[in-house]
Amino acid sequence: MIEKQSKKAGPPVLPELLAPAGSLEKLVIAGHYGADAVYLGGPDYGLRARAGTFDEAGLRQAAALAHLAGVAVYVTVNIIAHNRDFAGLPDYLRLLQEIGVDAAIVADPGIVALAASVAPELPLHLSTQANVTNAAAAEFWQSQGVRRINLARELSLAEIRSIRQRCSAEIEIFVHGALCISYSGRCLLSHYLTGRDANRGQCAQPCRYRYALMEEQRPGQWYPIEEDERGAYIFNAKDLCLLGRLPELVAAGVDSLKIEGRMKSLFYVGSVVRAYRAALDFLRGLDPDDWRRPEEIVLPKELLDEIALTGTRDLTMNFIDEPPGGSDMLYDSSRCVVQSEPVAVVRAVASLPLVEIRNALSVGERIEYMHRNGRNSPATVSALFDERWQPLQRANPGNRVYLSLIEPVPGIAVHSLLRRRLTAPGELATT
């Protein structure tokens, strides 16, 4: 349960940092790098049917692991449900209650009512799919027993602040990740074009496709369509990033900051969580007087640089100041700009760290150890040894090797990540 904002003057209470967990490994990495809570889904009732999902044993294991680390677990049950979906749902909701997950994320009023009836001890969080855009709607859902509301993404900072002031339910907002061109994810584009229904967790992401035009009497002759000279990815929104606006969002009193991306990589989850955790820790260290004008609080530039290193489709603040326009879309490509790549995950620490390789690594290469506190230690690989301590010149993805570095790196910890920069520091591509 989130600590509520103090009415007294002084620094605001920091919100929860909520991360995606598309697998047990991502759950562990998210917790390691500072997530307070994670969200994940089972195979049937969430919106990521093709992402790593958790069966009953997996859900039990995820809840146990997370709770051991002091991390809360929320499970998605946020499909837009049809009658046939209700078969089996009462048992699933009872299972979530019995496992002790910290909340179910729901969107459908029928599922809200069912959960209240069959699993009354299971806290409910309203999904952004329910499209709450005003305080009256928030109050309505609260009256139905919903503890937390993830607001629609189509809201300005002023609207978020106003809803916060008029509603006592917990308020959660998306701060980072991919955006849908549709209204808070309610979209039939994928269903029309591929038969895969986004509202049932099967989106094929056709908003990222490149489109052309064909006249029906001339099959195979494709005419380019260009919204402007850059191209025609007509539905392709840039990625959301509100890192730079955290001071104002914290001051507005939001309770939870959610990062999108259950289908994203382990490296992405760890990197983004780490940047937002470092930003929250920076805010925690401010003087109470600094909070008199939160819009003037500036986060360290290195944190924004870190986001650029994670791989983005360029960045937008979406609706936070005003409704987005053409400059918030990416017309010329749907590819992420990648400025660093994962090298390894630390699996054990003995005389040398034992690491699991993700991208091939050779002796002599420059890499970077990613500390939990947001700092990085550059280092050079001096030697690699296999698990029988035989020296190697090169390790390939999947290999587990002992890693020796020329420069000393203090505090190497299990679950930490190592990466390789694809651009030199100070040469970050603009995003």
Ligand code: SF4
């Ligand atoms: S097609 Fe694109 S806009 Fe529609 S639900 Fe899928 S990701 Fe979102």
